[in-house]
Amino acid sequence: xxxxxxxxxxxxxxxxxxxxxxxxxxxxxxxxxxxxxxxxxxxxxxxxxxxxxxxxxxxxxxxxxxxxxxxxxxxxxxxxxxxxxxxxxxxxxxxxxxxxxxxxxxxxxxxxxxxxxxxxxxxxxxxxxxxxxxxxxxxxxxxxxxxxxxx
Amino acid sequence: xxxxxxxxxxxxxxxxxxxxxxxxxxxxxxxxxxxxxxxxxxxxxxxxxxxxxxxxxxxxxxxxxxxxxxxxxxxxxxxxxxxxxxxxxxxxxxxxxxxxxxxxxxxxxxxxxxxxxxxxxxxxxxxxxxxxxxxxxxxxxxxxxxxxxxxxxxxxxxxxxxxxxxxxxxxxxxxxxxxxxxxxxxxxxxxxxxxxxxxxxxxxxxxxxxxxxxxxxxxxxxxxxxxxxxxxxxxxxxxxxxxxxxxxxxxxxxxxxxxxxxxxxxxxxxxxxxxxxxxxxxxxxxxxxxxxxxxxxxxxxxxxxxxxxxxxxxxxxxxxxxxxxxxxxxxxxxxxx
Numbered sequence: 001x002x003x004x005x006x007x008x009x010x011x012x013x014x015x016x017x018x019x020x021x022x023x024x025x026x027x028x029x030x031x032x033x034x035x036x037x038x039x040x041x042x043x044x045x046x047x048x049x050x051x052x053x054x055x056x057x058x059x060x061x062x063x064x065x066x067x068x069x070x071x072x073x074x075x076x077x078x079x080x081x082x083x084x085x086x087x088x089x090x091x092x093x094x095x096x097x098x099x100x101x102x103x104x105x106x107x108x109x110x111x112x113x114x115x116x117x118x119x120x121x122x123x124x125x126x127x128x129x130x131x132x133x134x135x136x137x138x139x140x141x142x143x144x145x146x147x148x149x150x151x
Numbered sequence: 152x153x154x155x156x157x158x159x160x161x162x163x164x165x166x167x168x169x170x171x172x173x174x175x176x177x178x179x180x181x182x183x184x185x186x187x188x189x190x191x192x193x194x195x196x197x198x199x200x201x202x203x204x205x206x207x208x209x210x211x212x213x214x215x216x217x218x219x220x221x222x223x224x225x226x227x228x229x230x231x232x233x234x235x236x237x238x239x240x241x242x243x244x245x246x247x248x249x250x251x252x253x254x255x256x257x258x259x260x261x262x263x264x265x266x267x268x269x270x271x272x273x274x275x276x277x278x279x280x281x282x283x284x285x286x287x288x289x290x291x292x293x294x295x296x297x298x299x300x301x302x303x304x305x306x307x308x309x310x311x312x313x314x315x316x317x318x319x320x321x322x323x324x325x326x327x328x329x330x331x332x333x334x335x336x337x338x339x340x341x342x343x344x345x346x347x348x349x350x351x352x353x354x355x356x357x358x359x360x361x362x363x364x365x366x367x368x369x370x371x372x373x374x375x376x377x378x379x380x381x382x383x384x385x386x387x388x389x390x391x392x393x394x395x396x397x398x399x400x401x402x403x404x405x406x407x408x409x410x411x412x413x414x415x416x417x418x419x420x421x422x423x424x425x426x427x428x429x430x431x432x433x434x435x436x437x438x439x440x441x442x443x444x445x446x447x448x449x450x451x452x453x454x455x456x457x458x459x460x461x462x463x464x465x466x467x468x469x470x471x472x473x474x475x476x477x478x479x480x481x482x483x484x485x486x487x488x
Contacts, residue, residue, distance in 0.1 A: 011345055080303065084307055124301075
C-alpha cells in the first residue's frame with residue numbers, strides 16, 4: 001500500500017475521485033433563477049400598484065405573501081425541491097426559499113400530529129435564520145442608535 | 152473449517168438459500184433491474200399514509216414474497232433477523248411484531264443485509280436454528296428525514312451524494328438443499344479514515360470495503376480470480392474507483408470482476424447523483440438479480456460485500472468523522488438440486 005491511501009493522506013487523495021462542482025455554471029444558474037424570482041416579485045408588486053391601486057409601500061406585504069404562498073404551493077406539489085437542486089442559492093436565498101423550508105418541515109412532520117409534529121418542527125430549518133436575523137438586526141440597531149446618539 | 156484466519160467463517164455444513172423476496176419503489180422499478188423484483192410500487196407512499204408505514208409495507212411484502220416462494224408458513228421459521236436505517240430499527244421491529252417469529256434485531260447501517268445473512272447462516276450451522284429469514288429495508292423518504300432534510304426541502308446536494316434505495320429484500324435459508332449455497336462470510340472491522348462529509352458516503356465506506364475484501368482473500372487463501380463477481384453494496388461512482396485502486400495497490404486486481412450494487416440498480420440517466428445506497432440497495436440487487444444469475448449459471452461463485460456508513464447526524468454535527476463497516480458473504484451455485 002502506497003502513501004496515497006494511508007489514513008493521514010486519505011482525505012487529500014479522495015479529492016481526485018470526487019466529481020468537481022462547476023462553480024461558474026452553478027453561479028450562473030443561481031443568478032438566473034434567483035433573478036427570475038425577483039422579477040416575478042417585481043411584477044407582482046406592479047400588479048398591486050397599477051391594477052389594485054396600492055401605494056408602493058402598501059404593495060410590499062401582499063407581494064411577499066403572494067411569493068410565500070406560491071412557494072408553499074410549489075413545495076406541496078413537489079416542484080420546489082427540484083428547483084432547489086437546479087438553482088442552489090438562487091432559490092434558497094429569496095423569501096420563497098424560506099417558505100419552502102417551513103412548508104417542507106410541516107409536510108414532513110404532519111404524521112406526528114398538529115402540535116408535536118407540525119408546530120414543533122415548523123421552524124426546524126428556518127429557526128436558525130430567524131435567530132441570526134433577530135440577533136443581526138439587534139446588533140445593527142444598537143450600532144445605528146449609538147452612532148446617531150453620539151455623532 | 153469454521154473460523155478461517157482472523158475474521159472469516161467457512162460454514163461447516165452446507166447452508167442453502169431456499170427463497171428470496173424483494174419489493175421496491177418506483178425509481179428502482181424503472182431501473183435496469185426492474186424485472187427482477189417481486190413487488191414494485193408506482194408511488195413512493197406504497198399505498199400507505201406516511202413514509203414509515205410505506206417502508207414497513209415494503210419489508211412485509213418482501214418477507215411474504217419470500218415465504219410464499221419457499222412454500223413454508225411463517226410458524227415454521229425459527230428466527231427472523233432484520234434491520235433497517237431508522238432510529239430503534241422501527242421497521243424491523245414492527246414487522247417482527249406481526250410475524251411472531253423469534254427475532255434478533257440487527258444494525259450495521261447499509262451492511263445489515265449481509266450481516267443478517269451471515270449471522271443467520273452461522274446460527275443454522277451451529278445448530279441453533281433450522282430455518283431463518285433475514286430481511287432489511289430502506290426508504291428514500293424515511294432516510295432523508297432520518298439523516299438529512301425534509302423530503303420537499305429545496306437544498307442542493309453535491310454530485311458525490313447517494314440516493315437511498317426504496318425497497319426491501321428478504322431471504323430464507325436452511326440446510327434444505329437448493330441450487331444456491333451460502334459458503335462463507337467475512338465479518339468486517341469498523342474503519343474510519345477521517346472523512347466527515349455526509350454527502351459523500353462512498354469515500355467514507357471505501358476503506359471498510361477494502362479492508363473486508365483484502366482480509367477475505369487472505370483469510371480464505373483466495374484471489375479475485377476465484378469469483379465471477381465481487382459486488383460491493385453502495386460505494387457509488389465515487390467509492391467504486393477508490394476501493395479498486397486501494398485493492399490494486401495490495402496486489403488484488405478486482406477491476407474485471409467488481410461491480411457496485413449502487414451502480415447496478417439505476418440507469419445512469421436517473422436522478423440519483425453518484426448512485427444508490429441504503430440497506431435495500433445491496434439486498435434487492437443480491438436477492439433479486441444476483442440470485443437469478445447464480446441460478447441461471449451466469450455466475451458460479453460471487454462475493455457480496457455490503458458496505459455501511461455508521462453515520463449519525465448528531466455525531467456529524469459534533470464534527471466527528473464517519474465510521475464505516477463492510478461484511479462479505481460468499482454465495483455459490485450448486486448443481487443437482
